[in-house]
Amino acid sequence: MIIKNKTLVVALTFCCVSQNLWAQSEQVDTLKDQTINEVRVVSRRAGLLKSHGVDNASIITGQELLKAACCNLGESFTTNPSVDVNYSDAATGAKQIKLLGLSGTYVQMLTENLPNFRGAAAPYSLGYTPGPWMKSIMVSKGASSVRNGYESITGQINVEYLKPEDEEGATINLYGNTKSRLEANADGNIHLGEVNTEVLAHYENDWGHHDDNDDGFLDQPNVRQFNLQNRWDYLGPVYVFHGGIALLDEKRDGGQTHHTAPNVHDLYTIGLETSRYEAYMKHAFILDSEHGTNVALMASGSLHKLDALYGVKTYNVNEKNGYLQLMFENNFTKQHNLSAGLSLNHDYLSEKIYVSDDKFAASTISPKETTSGIYAQYTYNLDDKLIAMAGLRADHSSRYGTFVTPRLHVKYAPSDVVTFRVSAGKGYRTPFALAENNYLLGSGRKLVIDDLQQEQAWNYGISSSLSIPLADKLLKVNAEYYYTHFTQQMIIDYDSNPQEIRLTNLDGRSYSHTFQLDISYPIISGLELTAAYRLNDVRATYGGKLREKPLQSKYKGLLTASYKTPLGLWQFDATFQLNGGGRMPEPYQKANGTPSWDKRFPAYGQLNAQVTRWFRHFSIYVGGENLTDYLQPNPIINASDPWSSEFDPTMVWGPVHGRMFYAGIRMNLGKKL
Numbered sequence: 001m002i003i004k005n006k007t008l009v010v011a012l013t014f015c016c017v018s019q020n021l022w023a024q025s026e027q028v029d030t031l032k033d034q035t036i037n038e039v040r041v042v043s044r045r046a047g048l049l050k051s052h053g054v055d056n057a058s059i060i061t062g063q064e065l066l067k068a069a070c071c072n073l074g075e076s077f078t079t080n081p082s083v084d085v086n087y088s089d090a091a092t093g094a095k096q097i098k099l100l101g102l103s104g105t106y107v108q109m110l111t112e113n114l115p116n117f118r119g120a121a122a123p124y125s126l127g128y129t130p131g132p133w134m135k136s137i138m139v140s141k142g143a144s145s146v147r148n149g150y151e152s153i154t155g156q157i158n159v160e161y162l163k164p165e166d167e168e169g170a171t172i173n174l175y176g177n178t179k180s181r182l183e184a185n186a187d188g189n190i191h192l193g194e195v196n197t198e199v200l201a202h203y204e205n206d207w208g209h210h211d212d213n214d215d216g217f218l219d220q221p222n223v224r225q226f227n228l229q230n231r232w233d234y235l236g237p238v239y240v241f242h243g244g245i246a247l248l249d250e251k252r253d254g255g256q257t258h259h260t261a262p263n264v265h266d267l268y269t270i271g272l273e274t275s276r277y278e279a280y281m282k283h284a285f286i287l288d289s290e291h292g293t294n295v296a297l298m299a300s301g302s303l304h305k306l307d308a309l310y311g312v313k314t315y316n317v318n319e320k321n322g323y324l325q326l327m328f329e330n331n332f333t334k335q336h337n338l339s340a341g342l343s344l345n346h347d348y349l350s351e352k353i354y355v356s357d358d359k360f361a362a363s364t365i366s367p368k369e370t371t372s373g374i375y376a377q378y379t380y381n382l383d384d385k386l387i388a389m390a391g392l393r394a395d396h397s398s399r400y401g402t403f404v405t406p407r408l409h410v411k412y413a414p415s416d417v418v419t420f421r422v423s424a425g426k427g428y429r430t431p432f433a434l435a436e437n438n439y440l441l442g443s444g445r446k447l448v449i450d451d452l453q454q455e456q457a458w459n460y461g462i463s464s465s466l467s468i469p470l471a472d473k474l475l476k477v478n479a480e481y482y483y484t485h486f487t488q489q490m491i492i493d494y495d496s497n498p499q500e501i502r503l504t505n506l507d508g509r510s511y512s513h514t515f516q517l518d519i520s521y522p523i524i525s526g527l528e529l530t531a532a533y534r535l536n537d538v539r540a541t542y543g544g545k546l547r548e549k550p551l552q553s554k555y556k557g558l559l560t561a562s563y564k565t566p567l568g569l570w571q572f573d574a575t576f577q578l579n580g581g582g583r584m585p586e587p588y589q590k591a592n593g594t595p596s597w598d599k600r601f602p603a604y605g606q607l608n609a610q611v612t613r614w615f616r617h618f619s620i621y622v623g624g625e626n627l628t629d630y631l632q633p634n635p636i637i638n639a640s641d642p643w644s645s646e647f648d649p650t651m652v653w654g655p656v657h658g659r660m661f662y663a664g665i666r667m668n669l670g671k672k673l
Contacts, residue, residue, distance in 0.1 A: 180208025
């Protein structure tokens with residue numbers, strides 16, 4: 001927005017605090033003309049909001065997502081101190097989220113409160129949600145509400161897309177970078193009375209052949225993706241409907257570009273072709289608006305097909321998932337709320353593996369599971385100062401029988417300055433071992449999968465939030481501690497045998513301690529600084545020994561700075577991360593007597609920056625990632641001989657590609673500013 005004036009302009013800065021979550025901590029700059037010819041307001045909503053609810057949740061708003069290119073969900077946590085996104089291997093581009101020091105399989109992934117991206121979709125799902133499609137992301141830590149199921153162990157991540165009922169119009173986002181990646185995104189919606197419809201479209205193509213470390217392998221695979229969604233809603237006084245369909249087609253090619261050793265004839269190639277189809281619908285019937293009494297029926301389904309080639313190993317999977325939930329909710333009074341419901345989830349995977357050499361045999365796996373459940377959750381709210389939420393659900397699995405999930409959350413806010421939260425709860429998870437970790441087939445080691453049990457863990461958390469008035473501004477301080485204790489877990493064991501990777505059941509102890517402190521403060525008008533530090537102590541029993549989890553950074557430091565000029569025309573954002581060192585899997589002795597790799601990896605820093613110029617109907621942004629140009633030395637073990645048992649691209653703990661620059665344009669067609 002532009003502020004016009006003719007004479008002296010005086011800038012006044014003030015903070016608006018509201019019970020509305022989206023208005024919380026919103027900073028508004030008013031520039032006033034002495035002649036009062038025209039006054040326009042430039043507002044800047046805080047990018048990262050703290051939930052007012054009982055759980056320890058934060059909301060990454062659209063404002064925060066604009067601080068970086070955010071081409072997809074996996075690239076949307078750059079400025080977030082709680083969530084890490086790391087490569088799982090250096091050959092396929094598979095990425096995983098880490099929350100509370102544990103892998104993303106223990107985070108329940110939701111899209112608009114529907115469970116999504118399960119099984120075979122998990123390794124590459126962070127690239128299936130384009131950044132420009134997202135309206136916000138909610139990150140909840142610890143054992144979350146029982147309404148969304150029993151699978152949340154370390155937390156939930158819920159993605160909210162742009163809505164059909166949002167302001168009518170369209171936007172276009174075009175992006176390109178120096179690693180030969182091009183993207184085009186578009187969204188548009190039309191209002192037809194009480195019915196609204198929306199189309200979301202995405203295309204990306206990464207055609208370059210970059211090998212910065214000259215190991216003969218692509219630093220990142222070439223990816224071509226088409227992604228399309230059509231969404232509808234009807235917003236009536238008594239009945240509300242949301243529904244949509246989606247399709248995705250992706251081709252991912254990687255592997256060797258040339259040989260680095262003599263007398264080798266065949267290139268080691270990696271190719272993954274993915275087709276995914278989704279559909280969902282939500283029906284809500286408002287029975288009593290005064291007491292918030294309503295009944296909702298939600299359903300979703302997905303088909304996910306993957307054909308993968310890892311050298312001589314072929315892996316094909318056809319996955320089907322169906323989900324159904326019936327919910328009832330009622331506010332008896334302002335203090336008492338009850339939520340109850342039924343759920344049904346079905347997973348079916350048809351997996352086929354074939355290896356062309358004589359070391360392995362062809363095999364077919366067809367895991368399936370149907371789980372029905374019932375839950376009830378009671379919430380007591382005393383003027384938002386004391387909130388207690390207790391939930392209990394019982395589920396029956398066709399594979400594991402009946403199990404019970406208890407969870408409790410308490411929030412106490414004695415004043416506007418300080419808030420305390422505690423939580424405790426149990427979570428369960430069914431491991432689809434090969435589907436969720438199929439990138440491990442890229443390793444030359446023998447992959448061994450035991451008969452796995454259902455994973456079970458307890459999670460306990462305590463946190464406090466302070467909002468301290470300081471020099472007419474608010475200093476925000478958050479401190480938290482979480483402890484996760486597994487009673488049963490699937491362990492990826494690199495340590496016991498250097499010739500194999502074993503996916504096996506926990507035999508011993510496994511736990512995670514996580515402490516985090518983050519501070520944010522607006523130094524001057526328009527300039528916000530955030531500093532954070534997180535310490536992880538993650539250990540599990542490998543081969544009878546309690547050890548640090550391998551390839552896990554011991555700590556993380558984060559410093560972000562965001563400045564927007566008074567007229568709102570320029571925005572400058574920078575993020576520095578310091579990732580601590582950690583343990584490598586147990587090295588083995590080479591034929592010459594030297595170890596295969598160091599026992600530990602070092603700490604490293606990364607710097608990202610972006611500059612945005614805002615115009616009336618569009619904005620232009622330029623930036624860079626990994627500006628420190630730090631690269632993990634030799635992310636692919638024995639890259640010169642990919643056909644040997646010592647070849648391994650999964651030993652990744654740091655960046656696998658170097659400095660990258662990008663530019664893009666966001667265009668606003670028809671929508672008001």
